[in-house]
Amino acid sequence: MTLKLISIRNLMRRKGKAAFILAGLVVGVATVVGIFTFVEATTHDIAHKLEQYGANILIVPKTENLSLSYGGLSLGGVSFDLEEIRESELARLATIPNHRNIAAVGPIVLGVASVESRRMLLAGVDFKAAEILKPWWRVGGRFPQDDEVLLGAEAARALGLETGQGLSVNGRNLVVSGRIELTGSQDDQLAFLTLATAQQLFAKSGKISMVEVAALCKDCPIEDMVRQIAAVLPGAKVMAIQQVVKSRMEALAQFQKFSYGISAVVLFIGGLVVLVTMMGSVRERTEEIGIFRAVGFRRSHIMQVVFLEAGIISALAGVFGYGLGWASAAAALALSGDGHSGPVAFAPALALGAVVLALVLGLVATVYPAQMASRLDPNEALRAL
Amino acid sequence: MSYIVADQLGKSFGAGAAAVHAVSGLNFRIAPGEFVAIMGESGAGKSTLLGMLGAMNAPTTGRLHVDGIDVYALNPDRLADFRREYLGFVFQSFHLIPYLSVIENVMLPLAVSRQGSPEKRRRAQEALAEVGLGGKAGRLPGEISGGEKERVAVARAIVNEPPVLLADEPTGNLDSGNSREIMRMFQRLNASGMTVIMVTHSAECSGYAGRVMRLSDGRLKTDRRTAVSALRRAS
Ligand SMILES: Nc1ncnc2c1ncn2[C@@H]1O[C@H](COP(=O)(O)OP(=O)(O)O)[C@@H](O)[C@H]1O
Numbered sequence: 001m002t003l004k005l006i007s008i009r010n011l012m013r014r015k016g017k018a019a020f021i022l023a024g025l026v027v028g029v030a031t032v033v034g035i036f037t038f039v040e041a042t043t044h045d046i047a048h049k050l051e052q053y054g055a056n057i058l059i060v061p062k063t064e065n066l067s068l069s070y071g072g073l074s075l076g077g078v079s080f081d082l083e084e085i086r087e088s089e090l091a092r093l094a095t096i097p098n099h100r101n102i103a104a105v106g107p108i109v110l111g112v113a114s115v116e117s118r119r120m121l122l123a124g125v126d127f128k129a130a131e132i133l134k135p136w137w138r139v140g141g142r143f144p145q146d147d148e149v150l151l152g153a154e155a156a157r158a159l160g161l162e163t164g165q166g167l168s169v170n171g172r173n174l175v176v177s178g179r180i181e182l183t184g185s186q187d188d189q190l191a192f193l194t195l196a197t198a199q200q201l202f203a204k205s206g207k208i209s210m211v212e213v214a215a216l217c218k219d220c221p222i223e224d225m226v227r228q229i230a231a232v233l234p235g236a237k238v239m240a241i242q243q244v245v246k247s248r249m250e251a252l253a254q255f256q257k258f259s260y261g262i263s264a265v266v267l268f269i270g271g272l273v274v275l276v277t278m279m280g281s282v283r284e285r286t287e288e289i290g291i292f293r294a295v296g297f298r299r300s301h302i303m304q305v306v307f308l309e310a311g312i313i314s315a316l317a318g319v320f321g322y323g324l325g326w327a328s329a330a331a332a333l334a335l336s337g338d339g340h341s342g343p344v345a346f347a348p349a350l351a352l353g354a355v356v357l358a359l360v361l362g363l364v365a366t367v368y369p370a371q372m373a374s375r376l377d378p379n380e381a382l383r384a385l
Numbered sequence: 386m387s388y389i390v391a392d393q394l395g396k397s398f399g400a401g402a403a404a405v406h407a408v409s410g411l412n413f414r415i416a417p418g419e420f421v422a423i424m425g426e427s428g429a430g431k432s433t434l435l436g437m438l439g440a441m442n443a444p445t446t447g448r449l450h451v452d453g454i455d456v457y458a459l460n461p462d463r464l465a466d467f468r469r470e471y472l473g474f475v476f477q478s479f480h481l482i483p484y485l486s487v488i489e490n491v492m493l494p495l496a497v498s499r500q501g502s503p504e505k506r507r508r509a510q511e512a513l514a515e516v517g518l519g520g521k522a523g524r525l526p527g528e529i530s531g532g533e534k535e536r537v538a539v540a541r542a543i544v545n546e547p548p549v550l551l552a553d554e555p556t557g558n559l560d561s562g563n564s565r566e567i568m569r570m571f572q573r574l575n576a577s578g579m580t581v582i583m584v585t586h587s588a589e590c591s592g593y594a595g596r597v598m599r600l601s602d603g604r605l606k607t608d609r610r611t612a613v614s615a616l617r618r619a620s
Pocket residue numbers: 398405406407425426427428429430431432433434
């Protein structure tokens with residue numbers, strides 16, 4: 001015979017009440033777990049997509065008469081009248097505090113040349129970085145090597161060239177290594193060369209026109225990285241490309257705030273359910289508590305009995321609440337079908353958190369009923385019966 | 386030697402003109418091993434007095450000493466410990482916990498003690514055997530008769546082997562056969578050295594006691610040692 005046995009026996013007898021308290025807590029905990037899991041998975045997903053959106057920081061020379069559209073590639077014709085950045089300066093990017101967040105650095109050399117008697121914009125790029133910087137490229141053929149050229153869809157159509165055919169650029173003979181399928185961006189009108197070939201063609205050896213940088217920035221603010229890069233490249237202008245991703249992140253943050261608000265309300269209601277039910281239960285048990293006190297239980301013993309009951313239910317609620325919340329989040333993610341692949345993994349820390357949350361909520365809501373029980377006057381409690 | 390000493394012990398409810406003096410200024414002493422019956426009309430203050438003797442009902446005047454302890458000077462925790470160590474209670478309406486088995490009900494006062502479970506069980510079995518219920522340890526209170534419930538209540542009251550047993554109309558809900566059983570049990574416990582203080586309406590029951598205190602309007606009307614009890618004891 002222990003206090004624990006009394007608690008367990010009472011719970012077994014009042015299964016309906018116990019189930020009611022359990023349900024109140026489970027709903028609260030499941031809501032929090034569900035929302036947390038959903039937000040976490042979605043954030044993870046977006047962060048993953050962030051990488052697929054390619055460059056999000058642009059480094060261009062400081063010039064005054066520049067009208068920049070996307071990436072500084074304005075076909076208006078002024079933008080390649082640029083001062084150049086030295087290629088060697090790019091090594092400094094590795095020295096910024098957040099250099100680990102740099103996924104790819106893509107130097108670009110821009111120039112206008114006569115191609116088969118047309119004036120065309122050519123771009124020398126580092127194709128090793130292209131996979132990260134231009135994830136939307138679908139290349140037919142392969143990436144060019146020196147003295148080869150990769151044509152945008154529009155450029156290829158205008159020139160009427162197929163892979164393997166030759167063309168003359170500023171009097172130099174190049175071979176078409178492949179073409180990029182229609183992207184809907186300026187890339188469609190461009191011809192891409194290796195960095196070295198472009199530098200030779202435009203007599204810009206060791207120089208570059210602009211740099212695209214892909215920063216993996218789930219947690220670090222992109223503005224910070226912009227500032228850090230600007231500090232190591234004082235001669236250049238560093239800009240963050242505002243992207244869809246950013247607005248999606250903002251929408252998610254909005255949802256997060258909203259749903260945490262909802263969780264707080266649901267938790268509060270769960271706590272109220274516990275409080276009210278426990279108070280009713282204490283009132284019902286007036287006689288019992290009177291007996292406990294008469295046979296010599298201290299007030300603290302009465303509180304122990306009540307808290308033990310609340311604790312047992314709460315721990316169960318934590319486990320069930322985690323399970324239910326996890327299942328709900330998995331279902332919601334599957335329904336939203338937002339490109340999230342694979343099942344949501346079991347998160348031990350979150351499961352532990354759910355149990356702790358349920359315990360804290362259940363026990364806090366029980367403080368008042370437990371005190372009420374412990375303050376019952378045994379003489380009054382037994383006289384009334 | 387006095388074991389229980391009431392000194393101007395009184396209790397009133399309410400204040401001013403509306404105050405009810407349930408018990409007013411009682412002085413008495415009870416020696417260890419006495420068997421006392423408290424009698425009186427309904428509303429005379431018997432239960433109030435027993436509650437005060439039982440460390441459950443703080444008096445509004447006077448003091449109570451038990452075994453040299455100024456009972457109501459104890460803090461709430463010590464008061465609970467005092468009840469556990471010194472007193473056993475038997476109530477008219479049994480007051481068993483419905484969801485605990487007979488033996489668990491008997492073990493209740495041991496729930497907060499440090500003994501191991503086997504030891505608690507052994508003591509409870511002993512107490513049950515004492516009241517002749519050794520065979521019904523596993524039943525729930527709902528599954529036994531009224532007379533048996535009262536015996537479980539007695540077993541629970543004596544499981545701690547307290548020096549004092551307090552009973553408020555222990556036979557109030559029992560037929561005469563069961564009442565007699567309970568009284569014989571009290572007599573046996575008293576013979577083994579336990580001080581018994583019992584509130585009763587029944588003249589027959591009071592006949593088992595060695596001393597009868599009669600209350601009226603919260604005052605002690607008579608306080609007699611009886612010869613009858615000696616006869617009963619002998620029988
Ligand atoms: N808690 C209480 N509040 C108010 N009045 C009480 C309380 N307890 C007892 N009384 C009053 O004190 C008097 C004595 O009651 P009680 O001791 O129960 O009498 P008895 O047990 O002799 O029938 C009665 O008038 C009763 O109404």
